[in-house]
Amino acid sequence: MRKETVSSICEKFGNEIANKVDYEFSHKFNHTLHAYIDITGNLIEGTLLSQILYWFSDDKNNRIRARIKRNGEYWIAKRRDEWWDEIRITDRQFDCAIKKLKEKGFVVLEKHKFNSMPTIYIRPDYDVINPALEEWKENMAKEILSKKIEKESIENGNHTLCNSHGNNTICNTGNTQDVTLLTMTTNRDYNTEIYKTKYAFPSEKCDTPSDKFSREYISKTINNIMVLQFGMDENSNKSKELTNIILYFFEQYEKRFNKKHPNIAFISYVNIIKEYMHPFGDNMAYIDDLETYQALIDKYFEENYNAQGNYGKEINLSLSHFMSGEIREHLCNRNGVLWERCDD
Secondary structure, three states, X not given: OHHHHHHHHHHHHOHHHHHHHHHHHHHOOOOOOHHHHHHHOOHHHHHHHHHHXXXXXXXXXXXXXXXXXXXXXXXXXXXXXXXXHHHOOOHHHHHHHHHHHHHXXXXXXXXXXXXXXXXXXXXXXXXXXXXXXXXXXXXXXXXXHHHHHHHHHHHOOOOOOOOOOOOOOEXXXXXXXXXXXXXXXXXXXXXXXXXXXXXXXOOOOOOOHHHHHOHHHHHHHHHHHHHHHHOOOOOOHHHHHHHHHHHHHHHHHHHHXXXXXXXXXXXXXXXXXXXXXXXOOOHHXXXXXXXXXXXXXXXXXXXXXXXXXXXXXXOOOOXXXXXXXXXXXXXHHOOOOOHHHHOO
């Protein structure tokens, strides 16, 4: 089909025109990440934001594509017909979309002369974009986890309206029966939607950043991940113990640096729990109690991980870094440090 189309163009306009038409056909397109559409809430706004961010990314020579620099910031300035040429949005669509992007804080706009014409200067506001993308990624991680749980329930015969166990299923009476939680995910019987609602994760839109450091938030997050991802009982001892360990770590971090620990992403909590449940090294396999972890955390903040020749790059102390198995194993094996606790 392609050869026949090019051939007909060749006959009418010649090879040079046909080649240019073929190039335009295969090289002019929109490729907008769904994340940009989702965070803006609109297809055209997401497409425009995606193209704006393209101009603020690096080219093949590692230079930012935007060329206008004003007051220490890079900007782009484009006519409406240029936006049509790049992403096929009309003048009116551009005007509406850029107004909405400004209202939502995704872009900063200024009016200046460009080629002697009043023109809108545009630059992205990463202080708004990056948190929105981080929230999108966390929500996506939760969605993926929920789908995984649902898939496992289907594969193991638990995603049914009525089964032989009769646990939390909708039978002929139409009544939802009591939930029976077992220790292994593969043995659970539950109605997926009810289960996901009951174990909904804490809201990411907290009133203040400190909410994410509350016992309530951490406890619920840890418990829900352990139940859904690792097949633990609800409010298990391990869930409570790890919550206390994390709270102690945050307290010591704040004492050491006189500021709160950076917020921990949902997916990072999943990895932290995985390390806690399946630690590195033979010694760590028997350590999960608060008292021992308190001693390990105290020693962790005394260590100088940025000493020359230690790692070769700067290390930022954090809960994720501490919970990596090799770090805890290293602390555990230090002569005179928790020797009687860590030995088999």
